[in-house]
Amino acid sequence: METLVLKKKKNNAKTPVRLSGAEALIRCLVEEGADTLFGYPGGAIMPIYDALYDYGDRLNHILVRHEQGATHAAQGYARATGKTGICFATSGPGATNLITGIADAFLDSTPLLCITGQVISGLLGTDAFQETDVISISKPVTKWNFQITRADEIAPTMARAFYIARSGRPGPVLIDVTKDAQLEECDFVYNKCRSIRSYKPVPVIEEVKLKEAATLINQAKKPFMVFGQGILLSGAKKELKLFIEKSGIPAGATLLGLSALDSDHPLHMGMLGMHGNYAPNVKTNDCDVLIAVGMRFDDRVTGNVKSYAKNAKVIHIEIDDAEIDKIIKTDVAIHADAKEALTKLLPLIKAKTYPEWVAEFEVCKKIENEKIIRKDIYPESGKIRMGEVVNLISEITDDNAVIVSDVGQHQMVTERYYRYSTTNSNITSGGLGTMGFALPASIGAKIGQPHRQVVAIIGDGGFQMTLQELGTIFQYKIPVKIIILNNNFLGMVRQWQQMFFTKRYSFTELVNPEFSKVAESFGITSQKISEREDLKAALNEMMEHEGPYLLDIIVEKEENVFPMVPSGASVSDIRLE
Amino acid sequence: MEKRRFTISVFSEDRIGLLHSITIIFTRRKLSIESINSSESERKGIYRYTIVFSSDYNMARNVTKQIDKLIDVLRAFLHEEEQIIHREIALYKVATSSFYNGNEVEQLLRKHSANIIRIEQDYLVIEKTGWKKETQALLKDLEPYNLLEFARSARVVVTKRWKRLHKNVLELEQEH
Numbered sequence: 001m002e003t004l005v006l007k008k009k010k011n012n013a014k015t016p017v018r019l020s021g022a023e024a025l026i027r028c029l030v031e032e033g034a035d036t037l038f039g040y041p042g043g044a045i046m047p048i049y050d051a052l053y054d055y056g057d058r059l060n061h062i063l064v065r066h067e068q069g070a071t072h073a074a075q076g077y078a079r080a081t082g083k084t085g086i087c088f089a090t091s092g093p094g095a096t097n098l099i100t101g102i103a104d105a106f107l108d109s110t111p112l113l114c115i116t117g118q119v120i121s122g123l124l125g126t127d128a129f130q131e132t133d134v135i136s137i138s139k140p141v142t143k144w145n146f147q148i149t150r151a152d153e154i155a156p157t158m159a160r161a162f163y164i165a166r167s168g169r170p171g172p173v174l175i176d177v178t179k180d181a182q183l184e185e186c187d188f189v190y191n192k193c194r195s196i197r198s199y200k201p202v203p204v205i206e207e208v209k210l211k212e213a214a215t216l217i218n219q220a221k222k223p224f225m226v227f228g229q230g231i232l233l234s235g236a237k238k239e240l241k242l243f244i245e246k247s248g249i250p251a252g253a254t255l256l257g258l259s260a261l262d263s264d265h266p267l268h269m270g271m272l273g274m275h276g277n278y279a280p281n282v283k284t285n286d287c288d289v290l291i292a293v294g295m296r297f298d299d300r301v302t303g304n305v306k307s308y309a310k311n312a313k314v315i316h317i318e319i320d321d322a323e324i325d326k327i328i329k330t331d332v333a334i335h336a337d338a339k340e341a342l343t344k345l346l347p348l349i350k351a352k353t354y355p356e357w358v359a360e361f362e363v364c365k366k367i368e369n370e371k372i373i374r375k376d377i378y379p380e381s382g383k384i385r386m387g388e389v390v391n392l393i394s395e396i397t398d399d400n401a402v403i404v405s406d407v408g409q410h411q412m413v414t415e416r417y418y419r420y421s422t423t424n425s426n427i428t429s430g431g432l433g434t435m436g437f438a439l440p441a442s443i444g445a446k447i448g449q450p451h452r453q454v455v456a457i458i459g460d461g462g463f464q465m466t467l468q469e470l471g472t473i474f475q476y477k478i479p480v481k482i483i484i485l486n487n488n489f490l491g492m493v494r495q496w497q498q499m500f501f502t503k504r505y506s507f508t509e510l511v512n513p514e515f516s517k518v519a520e521s522f523g524i525t526s527q528k529i530s531e532r533e534d535l536k537a538a539l540n541e542m543m544e545h546e547g548p549y550l551l552d553i554i555v556e557k558e559e560n561v562f563p564m565v566p567s568g569a570s571v572s573d574i575r576l577e
Numbered sequence: 578m579e580k581r582r583f584t585i586s587v588f589s590e591d592r593i594g595l596l597h598s599i600t601i602i603f604t605r606r607k608l609s610i611e612s613i614n615s616s617e618s619e620r621k622g623i624y625r626y627t628i629v630f631s632s633d634y635n636m637a638r639n640v641t642k643q644i645d646k647l648i649d650v651l652r653a654f655l656h657e658e659e660q661i662i663h664r665e666i667a668l669y670k671v672a673t674s675s676f677y678n679g680n681e682v683e684q685l686l687r688k689h690s691a692n693i694i695r696i697e698q699d700y701l702v703i704e705k706t707g708w709k710k711e712t713q714a715l716l717k718d719l720e721p722y723n724l725l726e727f728a729r730s731a732r733v734v735v736t737k738r739w740k741r742l743h744k745n746v747l748e749l750e751q752e753h
């Protein structure tokens with residue numbers, strides 16, 4: 001109470017300064033402690049860029065090469081730091097180019113603040129030059145959006161935007177600012193937003209639900225835990241580990257949940273879902289209590305929902321009420337922040353071990369190891385395999401790098417074989433599966449975590465979706481390590497064609513340029529290899545190189561990723577070949 | 578799962594574009610909105626939407642939660658048909674000339690509990706409040722006469738069980 005009053009006084013003591021809307025907007029960013037922006041200028045946002053010119057000492061603006069790159073870079077920054085990623089774009093095409101990244105951030109709960117310029121308010125709705133209704137276009141893919149038409153709306157709206165983007169289940173927010181609002185003057189005072197009456201980001205836990213959950217857990221014979229990015233977003237890595245170790249319950253991670261529990265933890269049974277590990281998928285259908293924390297039962301995780309975890313009572317701990325009972329009917333729903341729920345649940349559960357149940361997982365692990373993993377990471381003949389590359393990267397980086405993967409086979413292989421040991425390390429496009437994500441996202445990740453190694457692992461298809469960001473890497477000398485796992489195919493689609501479309505490779509073969517030459521023309525040191533004996537040395541050379549580096553690795557053309565839950569199949573019908 | 582009719586009551590801030598945000602939630606699932614009504618609630622600045630649609634229960638609940646999740650929505654409530662008292666209002670504009678026999682009109686209006694709210698030289702306007710099937714029945718009975726225009730509103734609803742709905746809205750207002 002005391003501090004509240006004090007703060008209030010302090011706020012009241014703030015004297016307004018007369019500023020243009022554009023400068024007010026920049027000052028909002030400074031007030032929120034922002035340090036990095038990704039953007040691309042144009043007519044409707046020029047006043048803001050002009051104001052930004054004087055703030056170079058406080059705000060590091062990165063000029064990307066395409067607005068989609070700005071959103072992915074901001075996502076990479078947000079996922080690597082936990083802070084809100086910020087991007088700027090002009091109206092019209094600038095704004096529409098943001099949409100893919102915003103949609104990606106929306107599905108993957110990434111806090112993002114996008115500022116778009118807009119035509120002057122008098123021209124709104126008239127099909128003015130470079131006018132698009134970005135508020136309507138972005139509505140389905142933003143957590144919140146707002147159009148500012150007056151300079152005095154800027155400070156309160158920006159404060160709300162930051163609050164909404166980061167709190168509760170994070171997500172992208174878009175603020176559209178008409179050019180006249182940028183030019184107009186206002187009395188600027190900044191007060192951070194601390195609550196919005198129509199928005200309750202942190203639910204109040206119902207204690208009885210915790211007790212119900214604890215009873216189920218304590219009586220379980222074959223309990224299994226599945227966790228997602230909610231653990232990382234709520235900063236509950238420690239609480240998760242304590243819970244798992246006390247309860248003795250084996251656990252599996254969603255794609256985005258990976259790195260929330262050290263990959264080599266004895267109770268970590270691996271990744272769930274379509275190309276996840278054998279054990280956690282199969283055992284999902286054997287468990288008698290399923291505890292899901294900070295995840296949303298994406299269809300890539302559940303396979304056929306009709307047969308998903310049918311022998312289990314389901315406990316779902318989730319901050320977003322709209323996710324509860326959306327896909328999987330729960331027996332106990334705990335609408336809560338993951339960290340708080342796990343902390344409160346911990347004293348209620350008994351310390352236990354399940355040696356026989358865990359042994360069942362170990363049997364599955366062994367099968368997968370023999371049938372798949374060993375061949376993937378220690379192949380003896382044939383072309384280089386994706387798995388061995390990722391395994392070596394994990395070794396060379398001491399399991400400690402920030403790994404940014406794109407979308408496709410190489411992504412699944414990366415997530416399967418990188419042994420995450422630190423949070424903020426696993427950056428990939430999960431819900432939207434956006435090819436082209438990794439290269440720009442790695443830029444943001446490196447800027448956010450300058451002291452860690454950042455390795456982008458990308459397919460030859462996805463690389464060509466956003467390769468213009470090599471220009472950004474060159475201009476700002478961003479020392480990211482780029483690996484192209486080059487199979488001259490849209491590999492993941494080709495795999496489906498092979499398995500489900502009688503090998504009719506309809507438009508999936510790629511005739512590629514020489515990527516190392518492309519990199520060189522951007523001033524980025526590069527090498528291309530295709531022989532196993534050169535792999536280790538090449539990876540070492542890349543990691544030791546001071547600046548950015550691109551390594552083009554020619555891999556087996558028609559390698560398939562297994563295990564695989566065919567779409568529509570049950571998770572326990574996962575195929576090993 | 579079986580489809581049935583549901584009503585959602587939404588209390589929201591007065592925000593441009595909010596209706597769009599709400600309808601997106603329906604269009605995404607290819608759900609047709611049967612009727613929608615929006616108007617200021619008993620609290621200044623707080624709007625109340627009443628949305629009627631048909632779906633299975635799970636979808637209806639999901640949709641309600643997704644509306645509730647919208648930042649500018651204060652609360653969204655899902656109602657079954659039997660949990661609410663609902664009415665629609667219909668206006669019927671009829672040529673005065675078709676009512677030479679005053680008795681006939683009176684009988685018809687009494688039968689349907691309808692009122693005449695305007696009499697002009699060449700037309701009169703009848704108002705009927707009720708369920709859709711009732712306003713529809715009057716429409717049918719008016720068919721032999723010269724019906725010039727007909728309009729029916731969306732549903733307005735009050736809840737049976739929720740004594741606290743009014744209080745909830747009040748609390749929402751005071752919170753800030």
Ligand SMILES: Cc1ncc(C[n+]2csc(CCOP(=O)(O)OP(=O)(O)O)c2C)c(N)n1
Pocket residue numbers: 406407408409410411433434435436458459460461462463485487489490491492493
């Ligand atoms: C923007 C976009 N377009 C299309 C797809 C569909 N898609 C998923 S994986 C994939 C192939 C990716 O090929 P590549 O980048 O070469 O990686 P690989 O699977 O060969 O490792 C495609 C086309 C997508 N995910 N994103």
